[in-house]
Amino acid sequence: MRYNHAELFAGVAAAAPERDCIVFREKRLTYRAVAERVNRLANLLLSRGITVHRPRAELRPWESGQDHVALYLLNGNEYLEGMLGAAAARAASLNVNYRYVEAELAYLLDDSTPRAIIYHARFAPTLAAVLGSLRTPPDLLLQVADESGNALLPGALDYEEALAASSAAAPPTAPDPDDLYMVYTGGTTGMPKGTLWAQADILESALAAFLPEGFFDAASLAAGVELAVASDRRVVLPLPPLMHAAAQWIALAGVLSGGTVVFPDVVDRLDPAAVWRVIDREGVQLMNLVGNSFATPLCDEFERGGYHGRSLQLVGTGGAVASASVKDRILRLLPHVAIVDVAGSSETGSQLSNVSTSAEPAVSGVFAPAAGTCVVAGDRRRILEPGDPETGWLGRYGAIPFGYLGDREKTERTFPVIEGRRIALPGDRARHRADGSIELLGRDSVTINSGGEKIFAEEVEEALIVHPAVADVIVVGRPSERWGNEVVAVVALAPGSDPTDAELLADAAQRLARFKLPKAIIRVDSVVRSPAGKADYRWARELATQELSAQKELIP
Template identity: 55%
Template sequence: MTTPTRPSIADLFRSVAHAVPEREAIVHRSLRRTYAELYDRGERLAGLLAARGLGAHRERDGLQAHESGQDHLALLLHNGPEYAEACLGAFASRVAPFNVNYRYTAAELKNLFADARPAVVVYHATLAPTLADVLDELVGAPLLLQVADDSGNPLLPGALDYEEALAAAPSHGSRPATSPDDLYIIYTGGTTGMPKGTLWSQYGIWRATLGGAAFPEEVTAADVALAAAATPGRRVLGAAPFMHGAGGWQLLATLLSGGLIAIPDRVHRLDAADVCALIERERLETCALVGEAFARPVADEMERRTYDFSSVRAFVVGGGATSPGTKERLLAALGDRAVLSDGAGATETGRIIQADLTLGEKAEPGVFALTPRACVLDHARTRTLEPGEPEIGWLAAHEPLPFGYLGDPVKTAATFPVVAGRRMAVPGDLAELRADGRLVLRGRAATTINSGGEKIFAEEVERALFTHPAVRDVLVLGRPSERWGEEVVALVLLEAEADDDQLRGQAARQLARYKLPKEFVRVPEIRRSPAGKADYVWARSVVETVAKGKT
């Protein structure tokens, strides 16, 4: 089924693991796992899934763009070796893995699972209580694999202990022939509304963002393995959450190139001292940080204490805005041997714009170079813009692209239009092209707030606050934050007394903590048009006035 020049991720990892079996693949706390060990554990999980009849039931050529013919596996996990094993085991068994935000409340998890319909859930024990609250409302009874952790939570009813299940599964056996069109599902963070499952083919995502662009079109898995064996492999920091698109891509890209990914000891939150000690101890070369929320604490720690970062060749920031000052501080600590790479993209495109900075250079906020797959469409989405055209258009990317959104043909057609005979992805970022060919990113058209790398849909927060009986009207927006890039602010019109804790507590029943407003601004009215549309110009002026009053 798999053609020699279009390998699946399962094909690629198998070949790389066989080429460098004794090379270390993952380091986490005291655990050091080689490629041979990682491959064996992935194969055991694949055997377990296949033995239960899970896998692909309809081939891609018989499906529409928004359809999946495979069973789905939910990755409800913090960063750890199990995240990689579950991905690789799913790929090998033709089960499609998908990411789950471990911060979700039971209500949010219920909505996600209603859309994704997982046949398997691999989850850390600390997340078992949240998962338990939604199991009775799921369609079908998924296989539950519980990964033990420091929480000590017992197994959920009917769940299997992850380690025991792998130990009992065969390390080798009959495995289905994989296809390059087998799915890798990535759920959005809610930029276009509620999260949507983006259906990437394994070959497509490898070509787009996992390292495949470095190889010619005619390439085999053996060719990729030879290239991996010919180099010592990159040593990469795995601090960015794997449950986000960029973090998961970094994990897979590292493993498909024969590199090592080192995961900090603390995975529930960022610990800058832990991260810096890990970079020094493991002699890491590439360090990815999620915007200002990660970059600034690391810069603080690098200035507080001296670390040996002579191995570092690149800091990669993305997933949220990083201030020019923080970028300069990171580079100053590293010296002239390293580059700081800032980039952006979307779940539907991968990283498609980039700005590299070295010591002494000044960054222009929001200005990037386009990668070969990127372009800017005119506002009507009928053609690509040329450099210097005085029009703000849509940042777009061309193939390889996802097939579409799971279960949503309308949104699929809207986001992946055909422009001048070429299929494009238009996720919703506004941009313009300078005469020098560089891109100025203007931001999302949708009312989305990016706080610490987390995408927060303003209307979702508004709906949660509207459930409080004292709230007559509410408008949610983001404001600049040195710590988080942006933070959530709610303008509220109340018809009864309610303090901030009461409002926040009501919203917390439906929303993850990171989505809760940092501040509530009480106003005598919420300005709206006759059609009910919010006046965001007025709203931002109110927020700015409040901020100035505190300085």
């Protein structure tokens, strides 16, 4: 069975109308209430002609036949309403990074050409600064009131007032499983790209592990809904911002399977106390986070006391390094929990996993592959067999995206046909081990070519962060007269720690070949990461290069 998100949600809401759907601050919205709000938004969009205009079968992989709805929002019920309301109107929602400055925001909005933008009032000044310069201005602005108190932008509608004035009846649309799910990449190593998925395919590639057994084999939508509603209701907490794919996937898994999605009271930053309070108050069972940058402060807060965490069953982590030592720390504090390291991308869904429990020592970097995951040879001409020693490209076939919005060249390069299969190759390097597991080495765009050797930044980060004095680290390359490029580690140390460079290198040398060790270590108070915890390699590279320039200026 192939599912459309809007139809599946409507079916679940009809089958379990009084079940809690979304809990956020003082709001406790049932499935009936959320379904009504989704319908009101869909009908509002439709009243402005925001919907589908060309069927998928008529389009090329990089084309969209649907209108787009930009979600410029912090986490909360409005984000999920925006995704589902757009889907119900047969438009396609898209994520906007709320940390973007004006130039970045203008680029994204010009690239995606949304006909509607739903945004929190706090972002109104930045949005106002770019609206006049957009090639295609939006037809509808919906402003969500917040603590900022910012007035409505000219022509904008208040979100709640607009929904109240719209019909709560089911919209007169016939959603299709091939309607778009669109997610923009983070742009940490290049300009953001709009990845175009069929809604049915993202369910299979990114959400399958959260859905009941037999869900995709169901003979009808009604049968799939019955399976979802009959399965154990799960309370899930998407901790990273919903503007990032991994958080969207756990949130969608919650509302499309009859679960309850909860958010902490504080959503504009990571507030560990607020997170633990909502976990204990709402009985959260499943939470996802981003590597050590989320896990370490959460562990620190838990150790201060006042929380029990008894309801937690599974902690998913991905998007950044989650070191074995930090995972072991989580398991010491919460021995009943399983930790699932998940690797994937906007182009592949959840592709690799690694489970750690208190009964097994935590490991990092080696994963079990999901269905369709493979490693492709460096020349992109063949799929490597398990045990082949070649370092190749991590790929996935089967349920993968159509392509990148408006970009034929990148679509054809990222989704080539190899051995008769269309394969997504987003740029990660990997080895397929003889036992069938996959060793993930890191994104090729942050690979360092030093003295003719390829060194994977994430592999060096994994080796350094094991040291108990290292709180966080980003590894980059910078120009070198001797090596062409040299490895540099930008390190934030744990409070009260002050190891020498030699001590850090000696420890890492137990896990790395000598040529991979950093040629320099730069110490910083804190490492710059995105709100989702992803490493800011551009910042680290600039810092490393500036440090080199400063050193040269000191040489007479």
